[in-house]
Amino acid sequence: MTLEVVIFYFAAAVAVAGAVMMILQRNPVASVMYLVISLVAQAILYVQLQALFIGALLIIVYAGAILVLFLFVIMILNLRGEEFRNEKHRPGRAAKIIIPVVFFLEVVAIIKQLAAPPAAGRATEVAADFGSVEMVAGRLFREYLFPFELTSILLLVAIVGAVVMAKRDKGKKEEEA
Amino acid sequence: MEITGIFKYLYELLQSTGLPQVLVDIIALASAAVMIFGVLAVIALFLVWWERKVSAHIQQRFGPMRTGWHGWRQTIADAVKLLQKEDITPSTVDRPVFFWAPVIAFVAAFMVYVTIPFGDGLIVSDLNIGILFIIAITTFTIISLLMAGWGSNNKYALLGGMRSAAQVVSYEVPMVVSVLAVIVFAGSLSMVDIVQSQAKIYKWYFFRLPFGPIAFFTYIIAATAETNRTPFDLPEAEQELVAGFNVEYSGMKFAMFFLAEFVNMFTVSAIGATLFFGGWQGPLLPSWVWFLVKTFALVFVLMWFRWTYPRLRVDQLMEFSWKFLLPVSFANLILAGWMKYSGWFNW
Numbered sequence: 231m232t233l234e235v236v237i238f239y240f241a242a243a244v245a246v247a248g249a250v251m252m253i254l255q256r257n258p259v260a261s262v263m264y265l266v267i268s269l270v271a272q273a274i275l276y277v278q279l280q281a282l283f284i285g286a287l288l289i290i291v292y293a294g295a296i297l298v299l300f301l302f303v304i305m306i307l308n309l310r311g312e313e314f315r316n317e318k319h320r321p322g323r324a325a326k327i328i329i330p331v332v333f334f335l336e337v338v339a340i341i342k343q344l345a346a347p348p349a350a351g352r353a354t355e356v357a358a359d360f361g362s363v364e365m366v367a368g369r370l371f372r373e374y375l376f377p378f379e380l381t382s383i384l385l386l387v388a389i390v391g392a393v394v395m396a397k398r399d400k401g402k403k404e405e406e407a
Numbered sequence: 408m409e410i411t412g413i414f415k416y417l418y419e420l421l422q423s424t425g426l427p428q429v430l431v432d433i434i435a436l437a438s439a440a441v442m443i444f445g446v447l448a449v450i451a452l453f454l455v456w457w458e459r460k461v462s463a464h465i466q467q468r469f470g471p472m473r474t475g476w477h478g479w480r481q482t483i484a485d486a487v488k489l490l491q492k493e494d495i496t497p498s499t500v501d502r503p504v505f506f507w508a509p510v511i512a513f514v515a516a517f518m519v520y521v522t523i524p525f526g527d528g529l530i531v532s533d534l535n536i537g538i539l540f541i542i543a544i545t546t547f548t549i550i551s552l553l554m555a556g557w558g559s560n561n562k563y564a565l566l567g568g569m570r571s572a573a574q575v576v577s578y579e580v581p582m583v584v585s586v587l588a589v590i591v592f593a594g595s596l597s598m599v600d601i602v603q604s605q606a607k608i609y610k611w612y613f614f615r616l617p618f619g620p621i622a623f624f625t626y627i628i629a630a631t632a633e634t635n636r637t638p639f640d641l642p643e644a645e646q647e648l649v650a651g652f653n654v655e656y657s658g659m660k661f662a663m664f665f666l667a668e669f670v671n672m673f674t675v676s677a678i679g680a681t682l683f684f685g686g687w688q689g690p691l692l693p694s695w696v697w698f699l700v701k702t703f704a705l706v707f708v709l710m711w712f713r714w715t716y717p718r719l720r721v722d723q724l725m726e727f728s729w730k731f732l733l734p735v736s737f738a739n740l741i742l743a744g745w746m747k748y749s750g751w752f753n754w
Contacts, residue, residue, distance in 0.1 A: 290546060
């Protein structure tokens with residue numbers, strides 16, 4: 231067993247355990263922290279696949295930006311675990327069970343397909359520049375330029391929407407006062 | 408003086424002992440980590456002393472004078488005292504979060520040095536995403552600040568942690584964008600490539616008018632805010648918040664935050680020296696001496712800021728970042744891209 235295999239099993243175990251612990255927490259702050267642990271372990275797995283760039287992006291975007299935002303909102307609103315115990319909401323409870331089961335079956339199907347011996351025509355080895363900055367940039371700005379630009383417009387609309395909402399709130403408060 | 412040769416010799420010596428390759432790798436990696444830690448611990452101790460001396464002389468005092476020549480043994484004594492102090496954990500804290508916050512801050516501060524070149528060939532690993540790796544690792548600092556603020560279960564700590572995370576998040580954006588301007592010109596994310604592209608003094612990115620100086624100034628302002636130093640030290644505003652996110656910490660855990668803070672100061676200066684002032688490049692002296700000279704010069708600038716400017720208000724802080732620094736750095740990035748495209752400075 232080489233060092234890489236040991237690191238792989240460790241990171242994979244931490245990623246799964248972090249994700250499970252995230253769901254089991256009542257306190258949302260603890261949930262976010264377990265999610266950070268899980269994401270860091272996933273980044274290690276990307277690094278092991280020689281996709282350093284994707285691993286770094288995962289940490290910058292998720293651990294650095296999105297989860298910090300989560301933490302902020304949770305801490306500012308001071309959410310406690312009790313507020314999430316809304317057992318009366320029946321359709322929500324059904325969805326809680328059905329959606330994970332569907333996803334789980336999907337993941338099992340995918341793993342089964344991947345674990346099967348490679349059929350003709352399916353590449354077994356990744357390209358040498360897999361996950362490098364050049365490859366990701368080439369894909370984003372050449373092949374998938376149109377969807378990429380669409381996404382950026384979507385994000386821009388979201389930002390404008392957020393600004394409008396923030397402004398409206400402020401105006402209301404001033405009227406009340 | 409060639410230091411890398413010594414490392415190669417030691418590695419071969421290790422291999423010749425006939426240990427399995429896994430063990431050899433682990434020992435080599437561990438000794439590299441210990442070495443980086445040792446160097447940075449000495450640098451951090453020196454910076455604490457230097458900061459006290461610089462502040463004292465700016466205020467026309469002497470600072471520590473009694474222990475050793477100009478008080479150089481003072482920080483060593485302080486460090487020993489800090490490590491011997493009782494490690495107090497208040498009974499109301501969230502224990503795991505409280506415990507891990509300083510550890511994460513400490514580890515993140517040191518992990519950055521994997522890709523910082525101390526000299527020609529003096530780098531732990533020249534990753535092809537070097538500078539991006541540093542940016543990714545520094546995001547853990549924000550999480551550790553929030554953890555310390557939240558885990559302490561203390562209103563001053565929480566306010567300090569929130570303020571400091573808000574500040575670091577907002578100033579991270581202009582900092583990364585100003586770094587991007589250099590990356591666009593260098594055409595590589597690797598720290599070694601960036602240094603090698605500035606072999607002569609007129610090739611330093613700082614001297615590539617007009618985008619170089621603008622990128623540097625936005626970088627150094629954002630970096631000052633990133634390290635929570637005056638004029639951006641609201642998270643630690645003693646008059647309002649006692650001490651900010653680290654009020655509840657003492658002894659060893661406080662020492663870890665303290666050390667991480669000074670190491671971070673050295674880190675942002677080292678990145679500045681590498682990106683804008685040619686890193687280890689320079690005539691006559693060995694490469695690592697040049698690197699240290701340039702980095703310490705930038706550290707001195709940060710200290711100079713601290714003892715010259717008064718603290719900003721929180722609304723001024725946010726407006727300055729989002730309404731001034733960010734547009735300027737974005738415009739500068741576009742300018743840099745256009746200059747690169749039109750072929751200016753293509754030597």
